[in-house]
Amino acid sequence: xxxITYSQAINEAIREEMRRDPNIVLxxxxxxxxxxxxxxxRDLFEEFGEERVRDGPLSEAATAGFGIGxxxxxxxxxxxxxxxxxxxxxxxxxxNQAAKMRYFYGGRLKVPVVIRMPAATKLGLGAQHSxxxxxxxxxxxxxxIAMPSTPHDAKGLLKTAIRQDDPVVFIEHVRLYASKGEVPxxxxxxxxxxxxxxxxxxxxxxxxxxxxxxxxxxxAEELQKEGISAELIDPRTLAPLDRETIVRSVEKTGRLIxxxxxxxxxxxxxxxxxxxxxGAFDYLVAPVKRVAGKDQPIPCGTLQEKVFPNRDRxxxxxxxxxxx
Amino acid sequence: xxxxxxxTVLAQAQMLDFYRQMTxxxxxxxxxxxxxxxGLISGSTHPCIAQEAIAVGAIAAVSREDQVLATYRGxxxxxxxxxxxxxxxxxxxxxxxxxxxxxxGSMHLCDPEIGFLGTNAIVAAHIPIxxxxxxxxxxxxxxxxxxxxxxDGASNEGVFYETANMAALWxxxxxxxxxxxxxxxxxPVEKAVSVKDIAVRAQAFGFPGEAVDxxxxxxxxxxxxxxxxxxxxxxxxxxxECKTVxxxxxxxxxxxxxxxREEMKRWQKTxxxxxFRAHLADTVRVSGAQLESIEREAREVGDQAVEFALQSPxxxxxxxxxxxxx
Numbered sequence: 087x088x089x090i091t092y093s094q095a096i097n098e099a100i101r102e103e104m105r106r107d108p109n110i111v112l113x114x115x116x117x118x119x120x121x122x123x124x125x126x127x128r129d130l131f132e133e134f135g136e137e138r139v140r141d142g143p144l145s146e147a148a149t150a151g152f153g154i155g156x157x158x159x160x161x162x163x164x165x166x167x168x169x170x171x172x173x174x175x176x177x178x179x180x181x182n183q184a185a186k187m188r189y190f191y192g193g194r195l196k197v198p199v200v201i202r203m204p205a206a207t208k209l210g211l212g213a214q215h216s217x218x219x220x221x222x223x224x225x226x227x228x229x230x231i232a233m234p235s236t237p238h239d240a241k242g243l244l245k246t247a248i249r250q251d252d253p254v255v256f257i258e259h260v261r262l263y264a265s266k267g268e269v270p271x272x273x274x275x276x277x278x279x280x281x282x283x284x285x286x287x288x289x290x291x292x293x294x295x296x297x298x299x300x301x302x303x304x305x306a307e308e309l310q311k312e313g314i315s316a317e318l319i320d321p322r323t324l325a326p327l328d329r330e331t332i333v334r335s336v337e338k339t340g341r342l343i344x345x346x347x348x349x350x351x352x353x354x355x356x357x358x359x360x361x362x363x364x365g366a367f368d369y370l371v372a373p374v375k376r377v378a379g380k381d382q383p384i385p386c387g388t389l390q391e392k393v394f395p396n397r398d399r400x401x402x403x404x405x406x407x408x409x410x
Numbered sequence: 411x412x413x414x415x416x417x418t419v420l421a422q423a424q425m426l427d428f429y430r431q432m433t434x435x436x437x438x439x440x441x442x443x444x445x446x447x448x449g450l451i452s453g454s455t456h457p458c459i460a461q462e463a464i465a466v467g468a469i470a471a472v473s474r475e476d477q478v479l480a481t482y483r484g485x486x487x488x489x490x491x492x493x494x495x496x497x498x499x500x501x502x503x504x505x506x507x508x509x510x511x512x513x514x515g516s517m518h519l520c521d522p523e524i525g526f527l528g529t530n531a532i533v534a535a536h537i538p539i540x541x542x543x544x545x546x547x548x549x550x551x552x553x554x555x556x557x558x559x560x561x562d563g564a565s566n567e568g569v570f571y572e573t574a575n576m577a578a579l580w581x582x583x584x585x586x587x588x589x590x591x592x593x594x595x596x597x598p599v600e601k602a603v604s605v606k607d608i609a610v611r612a613q614a615f616g617f618p619g620e621a622v623d624x625x626x627x628x629x630x631x632x633x634x635x636x637x638x639x640x641x642x643x644x645x646x647x648x649x650x651e652c653k654t655v656x657x658x659x660x661x662x663x664x665x666x667x668x669x670x671r672e673e674m675k676r677w678q679k680t681x682x683x684x685x686f687r688a689h690l691a692d693t694v695r696v697s698g699a700q701l702e703s704i705e706r707e708a709r710e711v712g713d714q715a716v717e718f719a720l721q722s723p724x725x726x727x728x729x730x731x732x733x734x735x736x
Contacts, residue, residue: 111549137549143579148538148572155542158527159477161549163542182532183539190518191528192510193733228734251736 087270093126093263095237096202099244100127100164102273104134110248111156112139113149114166123168124204124263146172150179150201154253157199158187162248167203170257171217176201184253185228196251200244205296206260207347207394212386218296218348218379223255224324224357230278231324233257235299237267239322242276249275259296279326283335287317290341290404293332293358294320298345298377298395305400314408324354332358333365340371341407347394350378372410375403420628422694426704428470428627429690432462432683433708435486438495441716442485442502442516446662450720452504454663455516458486460625463682464589464652465490465559467630471638472555477525477547479540480559482517483589484529487559492524495715505722512725513733534560534567537586541573544582544641555583555641557634563594565608574647578615581646585637586612588649589624591656596668612649624652625682628689655680 090098104110112130114122118141121128131139142149146167153163167173173180184197205218223231230252234240240258247254284299285306294302299320306316317335321327336342342362344355359374377400380393439457446455458465465486469478480487488498493509501508502516509521517531527543530536540558547554564570565588577584588608592599605611612619618640622629630652637648655677657669669677690696 111545140580143572143575145572145576147569148541148576151535151538151569151573152542152545152576155539155544156546156549157542158522158539159543159546161546178532178535179538183530183535187528188736189733190510190514191520191733192508192513192729194510194520194522195528196736230735 087268089266090237090269091263092237092240092258092265092267093124095241095269096126096244096258097128097130098269099241099248101130101133103245103248104130104138107162109161110138110164111161112164112166113142113153115142115144115149115168117141117166122166124260126263127166146175147179150176151183153199153201154179154184154187154197157197158195162198164200164202164248167201169215170203170205170219171214173203173219177222180223180229180253180255181226185226188252189228197253198251200247200254200256202256202258204258204260204263205347207297208390209260210386210390213383216384216390218346220257220295220324221348221353224354228253229325230254231257232278232322233295233324234322235262235296235320237265237269239276239282241269242274243278243322246275246278257296261297276322278323279328281319281321281328281331283331284318284320285316287315287339289315289339290343290407291317291319291332291335291339292400292404293342293344294318295346295354297347301395301397302345302400304397305404308397308401309404314404316404329361329365332361336362336366337369340369342370342374343377343400343403343407344374345377345395345400347379349381350376351381353378372407375407377403420631422696424470425690425694426696426700428466428631429686429701430704430708431466431490432627432686433705434495434711435462435465435489436683437709437712438489438499438715439485441712442499443658443662445503445716450503451662452515454661455502456483456661457658458483459658460656460677460681461589461591461654462486463627463686464587464624464630464654467627468557468559468587468634468650470631471634472557475525476554477527477540477543477556478559479527479536479543479556480529481533481536481561481564482529482531483561484519484559485516488519488521488526488529491526493519493521493526495711496718499715499719500722503719503722504725505719506724506726506729507718507722511729511733513729534564534569536560537564538569538573541577541582541584544577544584545580548580548582553642555585555638557585557587559587559589561594562588562590562592562599562603562608564588565611566602574612574615574649577647578617581644583641583644584647585634585641586647586649587634588651589654590651591654593656593660593668595660595664596666607651609649609651617647617649619649619651621651621653624654625680625685627682627686
């Protein structure tokens with residue numbers, strides 16, 4: 087099968103959907119012929135023109151509001167936030183407006199808007215350009231949240247996101263943009279709420295998102311050499327979250343590690359750990375462990391390596407669990 | 411604010427309809443305040459008493475298909491847009507027969523079928539949303555115009571400026587109507603707005619802004635009509651500042667004094683309803699009997715709405731987790 091990058095996969099998803107549905111409009115900054123901050127929108131402006139690819143001013147909050155307005159008027163909007171850190175500027179539009187509008191209007195309006203934003207860890211950009219804030223959105227009912235880790239899932243999930251009538255926070259990762267993977271030429275959609283078992287195993291379950299899926303995969307291969315069999319699960323979407331797959335895996339392995347680059351405290355690891363407790367308490371033979379980002383502002387330069395989890399920290403955590 | 415009630419000439423039937431709507435909104439809101447006092451309204455409610463001329467005058471300048479977005483002080487706008495008083499009152503009382511199944515309440519009213527795309531309880535958040543609706547009109551070339559109502563307080567929020575800039579850049583068919591009622595909860599505009607007229611803020615974005623007497627329904631109608639025409643022509647947004655006074659508390663649960671009793675009494679002299687009534691009686695020569703009949707009818711419609719709402723069941727428990735997702 088052909089291999090394309092994560093960035094190309096997202097570009098293809100948007101291009102295909104925009105060809106299929108003339109109601110789709112793109113909003114954001116630097117999304118014109120510049121092609122998006124990280125080049126994800128390459129050639130879309132040339133194909134679809136300025137009416138549908140609306141390069142706009144640095145007004146993130148209003149841009150998201152415009153997107154919601156297009157959506158409630160019967161169109162579909164995709165809003166790009168250049169870095170996930172800047173989602174702070176758009177929180178009201180996402181959390182108080184898009185997420186709740188359908189509900190407080192008793193179903194009279196639908197809000198088909200996709201807010202895309204990349205996490206950007208380990209780029210050396212410091213405290214305001216390095217965060218993974220997915221837990222904030224998971225704490226906001228009314229949103230669908232995708233966080234794909236492969237080109238295949240990025241394309242299939244984004245197409246689903248664009249077609250559905252609910253607001254979606256679509257979380258990408260800058261360091262994944264250049265990563266390659268198999269993506270079919272033929273059209274396909276990936277469902278929300280369905281985790282992917284990346285690797286089967288029997289001793290420990292590792293739930294990982296975004297960049298940490300690759301790190302966890304390397305850890306699993308290393309651990310295999312020591313005779314430890316790790317099952318790796320990528321939830322792919324955080325809302326809805328595929329609790330069943332996680333619980334079933336923990337029932338099998340009796341051990342759970344959750345790993346994410348986001349800060350540890352009140353991160354998604356806490357939620358997933360709790361889900362395992364509620365769903366598979368009797369099967370757990372060891373406490374649930376988190377391998378997550380340190381609870382502190384992220385520095386630039388070489389120090390940044392110290393705050394993020396990695397393959398080695400996962401290996402260490404698994405060994406601890408197995409020894410326990 | 412030089413033009414007075416007397417210089418605008420409209421068909422008598424239309425003026426009587428304005429009067430009917432204004433008296434209906436007033437009576438409706440007075441009943442809402444009364445119901446709140448009886449503990450029948452969940453949370454709070456934000457009456458638009460004394461601001462009726464703005465909703466009625468401005469919305470008379472658009473068609474049923476044009477869209478309106480408003481704030482938590484938006485019962486009047488929904489009534490003026492053709493909302494069913496019964497279903498609005500039922501929603502305010504969180505009844506299952508309300509527009510939003512009793513889940514939105516006083517601050518969240520919506521009916522896309524009459525082009526009413528919602529009231530919003532976050533100050534200014536709906537301004538870019540309204541502009542997005544207007545952008546959809548422009549992209550589709552459907553000739554529709556979007557009116558966005560907000561208060562003086564909202565004109566100090568960041569998204570107001572961001573939206574003004576983008577709406578001007580993209581020439582969206584949007585009319586921004588600022589109801590300057592003198593206070594953001596308790597803070598007077600003199601302490602919160604750096605210029606005398608909020609309307610001048612439009613100049614910074616290169617589109618027209620005009621201040622009018624918001625207690626003069628005919629002036630509000632006339633200026634909005636021009637702004638709507640401009641928007642429909644494709645010439646972009648307009649900012650209209652309607653100056654009025656709120657002599658009710660910000661919200662029914664608001665405590666704290668923000669004005670003296672004397673000030674409140676003085677403000678009540680600006681009441682748009684007696685003023686328009688005097689115009690109709692003295693200049694348009696509408697008979698007292700006809701005006702009384704309109705007032706009686708408005709009271710009946712308002713009372714029927716209350717009766718309908720009170721007789722309706724509360725929001726159904728089966729609806730609790732419905733409408734979260736499509």
